[in-house]
Amino acid sequence: MSQLPSETLQGYSVPSVRQFSVFLENRVGRLLDLLRHFDDASHVHVMGLNVIDSSDHAVIRMIPDNADAARHLLGDLGIAFSEIDVIVSVIDDSHSLADMCLYLLGAELNILFIYSLIQQSAIGESVIAVAVDDLTLGGQLLLRKGFNLLGEGDLHL
Numbered sequence: 001m002s003q004l005p006s007e008t009l010q011g012y013s014v015p016s017v018r019q020f021s022v023f024l025e026n027r028v029g030r031l032l033d034l035l036r037h038f039d040d041a042s043h044v045h046v047m048g049l050n051v052i053d054s055s056d057h058a059v060i061r062m063i064p065d066n067a068d069a070a071r072h073l074l075g076d077l078g079i080a081f082s083e084i085d086v087i088v089s090v091i092d093d094s095h096s097l098a099d100m101c102l103y104l105l106g107a108e109l110n111i112l113f114i115y116s117l118i119q120q121s122a123i124g125e126s127v128i129a130v131a132v133d134d135l136t137l138g139g140q141l142l143l144r145k146g147f148n149l150l151g152e153g154d155l156h157l
Contacts, residue, residue: 013136014087014135014136014138014139014140014142014143014149015087015088015139015149015150015151015154016085016086016087016088016135016139016149016151017063017067017085017086017087017088017129017150017151017152017155018063018064018067018070018083018084018085018086018152019048019061019062019063019083019084019085019086019129019131020061020062020063020064020067020070020071020074020081020082020083021059021060021061021081021082021083021084022034022059022060022061022062022074022079022080022081023057023058023059023060023079023080023081024057024058024059024060024079025056025057025058026053026054026055026056026057026058030058031051031058031060034060034079037073037077038064038070038073041069041073043066043069044064044065044066044069044070044073045064045065045066046062046063046064046118047063047064047065047117047118047155048061048062048063048088048115048116048117048118048129049061049062049063049118050062050113050115061113061115063086063088063117063129063155065152065155065156066152067083067152071083084131085135086129086130086131086135087129087130087131087132087135087138087139087142087149088117088127088128088129088130088149088150088151088154088155089127089128089130089142089147089148089149089150090125090126090127090147090148090150091125091126091127091128092125092126092148094146095145095146095147095148097114097128099145100130100142100147103141103142103145104130104132104138104141104142107137107138107141109132109133109134109137109138109141110132110133111130111131111132112131112132112133113130113131114128114129114130114131115128115129116128116129117129117155127150
C-alpha cells in the first residue's frame with residue numbers, strides 16, 4: 001500500500017483568515033480601550049473591524065494580522081471572545097462584490113456577514129472579509145472564478 005501525502009489525506013484548504021468576535025459592555029470608551037491595547041502591542045495589528053451595537057453590549061468583529069498574538073492579548077486582558085475563519089478577498093474591476101454574491105448564491109451558500117478591511121491590496125483595490133456557511137466550498141468556488149484570496153501572511157499595514 002502506498003503512502004499518500006498528508007495534503008491529500010487532509011484535503012485542500014483555501015486561504016482564510018481568523019476573525020475574532022469580541023464581546024464588550026456597551027460603555028463609552030470601551031472600543032477605544034480595546035484598540036489602544038492592540039496599538040500598544042508591537043506584534044499584532046487590527047486589519048479589519050466591524051461593530052455590532054446593542055443597548056447593553058457590543059460585538060466587535062476584528063481581523064488581526066497575527067491570530068496567535070491576538071488570542072494571547074485578548075486572553076491576558078480577560079476579554080470574552082470567539083473565533084472563526086473567514087474568506088478575505090480582493091475586489092477589483094474584474095471581480096466585483098456583486099459577482100462574488102452571484103457565484104456564492106449559485107452554489108447555494110449563505111453569506112453570514114461581510115465587511116471591508118482597513119487595508120487595501122498592494123495596488124489599491126478594496127479588500128473584504130466574508131463569512132459563508134461552507135468556507136471550503138466558498139473559497140474553492142471563488143478561486144476557480146479567479147478571485148484573489150488572502151491569508152494571514154498577506155495582511156500587513
